[in-house]
Amino acid sequence: MKILVVEDEPKLAGFLKRGLEEQSWEVELAYDGQVGKKMASNYRFDVIILDVNLPLLNGYDLARQLRNDGLSTPILFLTALGTIDDKLDGFEAGGDDYLVKPFEFRELIARVKVLAHRSTTREQSSQVLTIADLELNLDEKVARRSGNRIDLTAKEFALLEYLMRNRGRVVSRVDIAEQVWDIRFDTGTNVIDVYINFLRKKVDKDYPNKLIHTVVGMGYIFKEE
Amino acid sequence: MKILVVEDEPKLAGFLKRGLEEQSWEVELAYDGQVGKKMASNYRFDVIILDVNLPLLNGYDLARQLRNDGLSTPILFLTALGTIDDKLDGFEAGGDDYLVKPFEFRELIARVKVLAHRSTTREQSSQVLTIADLELNLDEKVARRSGNRIDLTAKEFALLEYLMRNRGRVVSRVDIAEQVWDIRFDTGTNVIDVYINFLRKKVDKDYPNKLIHTVVGMGYIFKEE
DNA sequence: CTTCAACGACTAGAATTTTCATAGGAACAG
DNA sequence: CTGTTCCTATGAAAATTCTAGTCGTTGAAG
Structure with a gap:
């Protein structure tokens, strides 16, 4: 299974990468929204994890653009903002789930598994x-x-x-x-x-x-x- | 769109029903796990909202049984329990999302929309x-x-x-x-x-x-x- | 210490393969 | 019969694969 993580804070990005790789998933990292968009549109991922506050292109707009392009890969938003309106923005932008920092890693894993479950059934992930x-x-x-x-x-x-x-x-x-x-x-x-x-x-x-x-x-x- | 709510506390159940109907969705109520199971297996819903603490058959076991029967309708758990382990149990039981009481109603709506969207888009299988x-x-x-x-x-x-x-x-x-x-x-x-x-x-x-x-x-x- | 042979590193360019682009004929549908 | 679609054939262009060499290093023999 292949996961794209778009997160600009290097510490958190590394933490996510390591943690997800422990599940023996493949993880690709992008450090800003534009690179993230390019990667998301060019390769097939099973799940995309998006920070909301990103340089160049924020997570919501990125998600909106991807959805506009017809990409249906499940998106999970990750953010420090915890108010309801932020969450609603996330869903409105085409997100499938929303997790507020700080979060427990095990919950992230569980949510990613649920999101992936749908898409994994249709096509094999990359080798x-x-x-x-x-x-x-x-x-x-x-x-x-x-x-x-x-x-x-x-x-x-x-x-x-x-x-x-x-x-x-x-x-x-x-x-x-x-x-x-x-x-x-x-x-x-x-x-x-x-x-x-x-x-x-x-x-x-x-x-x-x-x-x-x-x-x-x-x-x-x-x-x- | 049709939603099943399984919730034993009458006050919350009524609140949910009214709120969801405001979205012009059809809502069916069940007040215990066994009735809930019967309804879920006999009719086709777009989303099932399950309280975890239910009389006769708790939410997790209910979900597990439904999944065992091959039902793939998205399930959202609703509960007062908010610890990580509870959430993980929920996902493990076959849930697709997990919301902790008290919650903002708008967030529930957003999450239900996402769950419903997934099942409908999946069926028309992208033309x-x-x-x-x-x-x-x-x-x-x-x-x-x-x-x-x-x-x-x-x-x-x-x-x-x-x-x-x-x-x-x-x-x-x-x-x-x-x-x-x-x-x-x-x-x-x-x-x-x-x-x-x-x-x-x-x-x-x-x-x-x-x-x-x-x-x-x-x-x-x-x-x- | 010198020489030589063996082995591998590295390069230029020749030989070959692969791809592109186009033309024209066969097959087919209306 | 006519126009469209599908396929074969062909040659030019591009990219690659491979050959044939030189050079450098190492180690053993003289």
Whole structure:
């Protein structure tokens, strides 16, 4: 299950992300209303959690715009404002539920579950492999490192997927050749080396902690540190 | 719209009935859990409002039994108990929302509206798919972009519908061939490319933000950007 | 200490594949 | 028969995949 959290206060955002991920849900964060809108319209989430006070575009207006665009994903508002009129505004804007800060996390979980229950039944949620700050979205066919989008070609994607699925294990060139290239005998090619190099440029180059490591004489291993 | 209220305290029950009827909704009252259950199972309501403390059969057990019987009508719990654990019990029992007494009547109305809206929209199952400024009317078999009518042939329509239903994820040519053309093996055809081209001319050509994107070597993806 | 071989990193550009765009014919409906 | 829809075929353009090389490092032998 995939949840979008739009919350500008970093502390609360992190808290929400961690707490929701403990339910083994995937969580995407947006820190302002405009980014939130873009994410909500481009990808399918099961539930959207919206703070009301957001920079650039407030939660109510964001919800209204999404509803206007025909998005029916359940929306839960989260806010410090606790008066009735605020709540009514939230519902009027197209919200499905409303929770007032401070709240108990377990109640949030329960409400999110209820909201999700409806939408989960119709379509499967998105598939993502995540290791460290790198995630590979199998639906979008796109990788992200620390949130930065990385475009990959088909072969690059296939290779990275194979490495990530075998994280923590050394995979030999022969394994890779068979699984990714369908090569079953030694052709004396060096494609694999070349593509490892391509991946390193795109995935590891700009980041201090490398994820793709060479094990001389053995192959490659994908792991943190 | 029809609402069932199960509440044993006559004063509150009458208050609820009058208030809800002011919204020109039909309200049925039950004064204990067993009668409530009978009514809920025998007639179709849009929303059920359940007090938790009820004679003969308490609200949670009543909800559980209804859910067990396969009833999916939204349930809102109403109770004086306000602790987190009570709320969690309520959601666990199959409730969709939880309101603690005393409450503002307008908030009740708002929450009931949301619950009702969900069940009604769910049934008509959206005759219009909308993404960004493009809408696809499944009844009229017509698309509109920024309000401008776009006529599509049957195949164009089917392809666009498939893309829109899978917005945000890459669909391969094989997927499209199977789902839209019923081709289950590689025939070496290029119909899909041709029709993507047709759609682009009709849907994307005159507009700056494109919706149909190709992902080389993988397929196509429908999304804003 | 020097040399050489093995291995992997990395690059340029050639070869191949994939996609786009268009034209024209077959199939079909009215 | 006529107009529309659907599909095949084709060539150009774009993007990719892969080959063939150079370079650097390491470690062992001479």
